[in-house]
Amino acid sequence: MEEKNQAPASKAETLSIKSSPVGLDIGTSRIVIADSPVNSDIRSQMNAFVAVPCSEMAENVLKQRGMVYERNCKNIYVYGNDTDFFASFLDTDARRPMHSGLLNPQEEMSQHIMQRIIQLLVPRAKRNEVLCFSVPGKGEGANGNLVYHEAVLKNFLQSLGYNAKAINEGQAVVFSELQDENFTGIGISFGGGMCNVSVSFMSMPMITFSVPKSGDYIDRNVVEVMGERNSTKVRLFKEENLDLSRQPKDDMTRAMHIFYEDVLQTLIERLRAEFKRSSQLPKVDRPMPIVLAGGTAKPAGFLQKFESMLRAGGEFPIEISDVRMAKDPLTTTANGCYIAAMSESK
Amino acid sequence: MSVDSTLIYSRIVERYAHFFDRPELRLRFLNHTLAQQTASREKVDAALERFEFLKKTRFYEQLLRLWLYHLIFQELGKLLPTASKQRRQILTFKSRTPFTARVIFRCYQYRRAVYPVGLATLAVLLFATYYGVGWSARHVNTYLAQRYRSGQRVVAVVNDQGSVYAQASARHLPGYKPEKVWLVEQKENYERYSNGARILNDFETTNHARGYYVFKQGRELADEGVRHEPVGILYHTSESDMLPFTADNNASIETHTRGLLEYVKKNKSYNYVIDRFGQIYRIVRDEDAANHAGNSLWADSRGVYVGLNESFLGVCFETKTEADEQLTEAQTVSGRLLTQVLRSNYQIDDADCTTHGLVSVNPSNMRICYHHDWTRGFPFEAMGLSDKYQVAPVSVGEFGFTYDDEMVSKIGGALWPGVVAGEEAFNQRAGQSKLKPEELRRQMHTLYREQMEMQRAARATSTNEPEPSSADQKGL
Incomplete structure (x- = not known):
């Protein structure tokens, strides 16, 4: 990037100095920060951007609307929460710095844009405060990339003055939702890029893994089978209108049902396989709860669909006490990271 | 892990x-x-x-x-x-x-406070357990004694005047009478008798002359006069230190015996001492009272004797209640020979040959067994005597003296059968008098104190000397 213009002053100055632990959920579609015990203080930015060729007219529009953007000699980059509006305005797809839960190797600007989005949310640390950020679990073909992804983010967060620690995304769900069970149970985060699972016993992750199918997979495939031009429309439909407890009325809904079931089936089969394969798991003397979180778990009827498919597969390797939805599925991971950061703080 | x-x-x-x-x-x-x-x-x-x-x-x-x-x-x-x-x-x-x-x-x-409290609690618990076990054992013994007393050969006889007196069952030695024993030889330092008894005089001493009353029912006397002749024998233990009875301890045993004899002589404690080799020593002459029985009670068919120093001869065996072997063979033989000599000399009835523990009382709390020597294990039969453990003591049967758990514990956890018979006799008597046992007991305690005073007066009449302290002068 040859030349950089910072975002408008009003927004850039939100970067103050932070003196308390921070929890950061770095997801494929959103980055969420939790830095206080009050849930309403949780903030988030879309982990996406739109690039347009440099023009004075476009820049004026952005300035007038007070949007966050960055410019180099070729392009203007609009990122964060303004992305959706600008993408709709230009009738184009937003670009993602991450893909399938990890830094997107196909996207040249991924690291830079992500740093900019994180900086919108995370102020500099005052005294090497603890910051816990979420990373996906190991999964098909993602192991090498995972190391790179974690290292890049860690370095960047450390450069902001934090004592940065990576937390498995599924484990963060456990920390957030299973306090009463002393952090014993199964946490599943249905994110944009992948599903992350952690089987935790007394706060210790016994099994962690990820499945590279989730919201983006559903969107991509629905777009493909429906012959849509971009996935934004599909995603908005999914987030606002989909009800998995009802029979599908149209082709798009039917397609969504199919791909949701595919995602769930893949995840449940993998979970069964992991339990059978694992010799590390202690003999748990009580039934374990399952907690579901993440944006992909938001549609109505998701919980019932998951539970019915779990029970339909026959006896599960361990006894399940109940399956429940997280209190706020979108902020669960960030909240879990915040709890972990607080517990690590002196 | x-x-x-x-x-x-x-x-x-x-x-x-x-x-x-x-x-x-x-x-x-x-x-x-x-x-x-x-x-x-x-x-x-x-x-x-x-x-x-x-x-x-x-x-x-x-x-x-x-x-x-x-x-x-x-x-x-x-x-x-x-x-x-x-x-x-x-x-x-x-x-x-x-x-x-x-x-x-x-x-x-609060561990710093809890530790001492815990230790104290533990100590209390241990003590309570110890005490509880002891208490239970005593009560079990008492219960068993009462449960099986019907099988005991206890004879609690009431004479014409209604007084309880000692009556031997004589089952062990039916019809036994001591043979006539006479003095064969008398030298400067010993006497030899026809039954082989040899009594040494080396430590002989005198004390005040005997003087006592024999009481019938109430304050009535068996006869008006003060009597002076010995009427019975009381057997004692010296409770002195015991060395192992082996040949290599000969000299030490004799040294111990000498110390005992000197002490007994000085305090005029007994009329006779039988040492561990069976040698019989006369200490206080027979016609004089020795300070061996203190507050004590016994009765026979003639009446009740109060304060047996005056009326009974005291024979002490050099031994200890807790010793493994209470009497040596020689002591047993000598004890039998001396008993024969004394019974023959003074025409003493078998019924009046008993042990100190069976006659000792404590007037301050009206309980029996102030002293415990020979409350169990005295070989009456070997002495040619009937078993006095089967006889109701007059202290219990007539005067209503009682006992407590501590006392039972001290005498080995079990009462001798005569006590049980005595209690029964006393309660029967209370029933016949239409009095509660406690009321009768109060009356009898008053009577006992009166008799004690009369006995003191008898002794004063006899000797013009004050009576020594009621506690026996035993303590070796």
């Missing part, structure tokens, strides 16, 4: 995790405690690598568990609020924390 151990440790830690409402504190507590326990275990395992057998013991696991509790309390100390009010609130009102966890943690908090 095995999977099972993890589970056990987790269960313990989990109970204490409920102290924390805030998730980050709970998470920190769980993580730190379990991580530290794992690290500790790994260290100990490594240190004991060469002693694998130790790891298999239950003690090893228990030790690690104790260590885990230490870690838990350490973490709780760090993470719970420091303000005592908040901490108290958590410990008091946290309903989700198991009660046992709260109690154990409180004990740990």
Whole structure:
């Protein structure tokens, strides 16, 4: 990037100095920060951007609307929460710095844009405060990339003055939702890029893994089978209108049902396989709860669909006490990271 | 660390995790405690690598568990609020924390105070157990004695005047009469008798002359005059130190005996002493009273004797109640010979040959057995006498003296059968008099004190000397 213009002053100055632990959920579609015990203080930015060729007219529009953007000699980059509006305005797809839960190797600007989005949310640390950020679990073909992804983010967060620690995304769900069970149970985060699972016993992750199918997979495939031009429309439909407890009325809904079931089936089969394969798991003397979180778990009827498919597969390797939805599925991971950061703080 | 151990440790830690409402504190507590326990275990395992057998013991696991509790309390100390009010609130009102966890943690908090209290409680418990076992044993003995008393050969005879007197069952030696024994030889320092008895005079001494009354029922006297002749024999133990009775201790045993004889002579304690080699020593002459019986009571068909120093001869065996072998063979033989000599000389009835423990009383609390010598185990039969343990003592049957658990414990945990018969006789008498036993007992105690005073007067008439202290002068 040859030349950089910072975002408008009003927004850039939100970067103050932070003196308390921070929890950061770095997801494929959103980055969420939790830095206080009050849930309403949780903030988030879309982990996406739109690039347009440099023009004075476009820049004026952005300035007038007070949007966050960055410019180099070729392009203007609009990122964060303004992305959706600008993408709709230009009738184009937003670009993602991450893909399938990890830094997107196909996207040249991924690291830079992500740093900019994180900086919108995370102020500099005052005294090497603890910051816990979420990373996906190991999964098909993602192991090498995972190391790179974690290292890049860690370095960047450390450069902001934090004592940065990576937390498995599924484990963060456990920390957030299973306090009463002393952090014993199964946490599943249905994110944009992948599903992350952690089987935790007394706060210790016994099994962690990820499945590279989730919201983006559903969107991509629905777009493909429906012959849509971009996935934004599909995603908005999914987030606002989909009800998995009802029979599908149209082709798009039917397609969504199919791909949701595919995602769930893949995840449940993998979970069964992991339990059978694992010799590390202690003999748990009580039934374990399952907690579901993440944006992909938001549609109505998701919980019932998951539970019915779990029970339909026959006896599960361990006894399940109940399956429940997280209190706020979108902020669960960030909240879990915040709890972990607080517990690590002196 | 095995999977099972993890589970056990987790269960313990989990109970204490409920102290924390805030998730980050709970998470920190769980993580730190379990991580530290794992690290500790790994260290100990490594240190004991060469002693694998130790790891298999239950003690090893228990030790690690104790260590885990230490870690838990350490973490709780760090993470719970420091303000005592908040901490108290958590410990008091946290309903989700198991009660046992709260109690154990409180004990740990106040451990410096709890340790001494715990030790004191333990001491009290041990003492209570000891006392309880002793008490139970005594009561079981008493119960068994009462339960089987119907099978005892107890004879509690009431004479024409209604007084209880000693009556031997004479079952052991039916029709036995002591043969006539006479003095064969008298030298400067010994006497030899026809039955082979040899009495040494080396330590002979005098005391005041005997003088006593024989009481019939109430204050009535058997005869008007003060009597002076010995009427019975009381057997004693010296309760002196006992050396092992072996040949290599000869000199020491004799030295001990000499000390005893000098003491007895000085205090005029007995009329006769029989040492461990069976030698019979006369100390206080027969016609004089020795200070051997103090407050004591006995009765025969003639009447009741109060304060037996005056009326009974005191024969002391050099022995101890708790000794393994109470009498040597020589002492037994000599005791029998001396009994024959004395009975022959003074026409003493078998019924009047008894032991100190069976006649001793304590007027201050009206209980029997102020002294315990020969309350059990005296070989009456070997002495040619009937078993006085089967005879109702007049102190119990006539005067209503009682006993307590402490006394029963001191005499070996069981009363002799005569006491039980005496109690029965006393209660029967109370029934016949249409009095409650306690009322009759009060009356009889008053009578006993009156008789004691009369006996003192008799002695004063006889000797013009005040009576010595009621406590016997035994104490070697």
